[in-house]
């Protein structure tokens with residue numbers, strides 16, 4: 001892997017160059033508590049020190065809603081909508097969200113490729129950014145606090161700039177035309193990266209490895225936590241809609257007023273909604289709130305074979321954005337008997 005350094009001042013100049021390459025999105029503060037990936041017009045608005053965005057990066061590739069087909073009922077014809085994708089540069093993506101995108105790739109780009117997702121993903125450039133954990137983060141016990149794939153460039157904070165890992169050919173093509181902005185990495189820079197990593201590791205509230213969590217969940221399916229916590233769950237779906245790896249969607253046919261034409265759309269769904277398990281004959285295979293609550297805990301803690309991680313990347317969003325203050329990390333620790341601060 002290639003390593004270069006960039007000063008903070010030159011980072012702003014580099015962001016200007018990125019803006020000329022495509023649509024640049026980066027974290028911005030959108031309220032007292034919340035950040036989001038926003039279209040950047042002034043590069044000085046980029047937030048380098050943010051905790052988590054309310055909407056995960058997957059939304060750029062798997063749109064919250066999109067038209068898939070137009071149909072004509074008289075001719076029994078479906079016409080696929082051609083995906084129009086612009087070049088997107090996502091700057092400031094944390095490790096957890098990079099693994100989240102790799103999980104999305106595993107699901108949408110397997111042997112049955114989703115062409116809508118694929119078209120957009122091919123035009124996406126991912127630039128990672130190092131971060132310090134807060135009490136909601138547990139990416140370390142998920143083994144993904146330091147990623148080695150899934151980014152074109154990765155910016156590691158230094159006292160006077162960033163140490164940049166170049167991860168792909170695309171990354172090289174972004175760096176190579178601007179030798180005036182980048183410099184060689186010195187021994188001091190490497191030492192500073194080491195100190196940052198040490199500081200980051202020391203800030204997690206829990207330690208260890210949760211690889212055996214799935215099995216404790218399977219062995220303790222009748223744990224009283226499910227009754228207690230599902231009782232206070234509002235079924236709002238915030239936990240899934242903010243999750244960087246949730247990908248359930250529903251499909252709807254919308255006939256036009258002429259009753260001849262129409263369009264088929266798909267839109268994000270949530271396993272926390274009653275309608276998610278509702279099928280023909282008014283049967284619901286997850287009829288109760290507890291069923292739906294239980295499903296999320298098991299789905300998120302299954303393993304994704306392609307990334308060899310769990311589907312939960314430990315970003316903390318589902319707790320941070322839960323209006324009922326249900327603490328996912330604490331509940332998992334309770335079931336598995338893990339120790340540590342919650």
Ligand code: SF4
Pocket residue numbers: 232233234235236237238239240272318321322323324325326
């Ligand atoms: S965000 Fe909280 S209240 Fe809403 S569905 Fe998820 S667990 Fe329940």
Ligand code: SF4
Pocket residue numbers: 239242243244245300311312313314315316317318319328
């Ligand atoms: S389940 Fe919660 S903590 Fe895990 S990736 Fe999804 S939002 Fe993040």
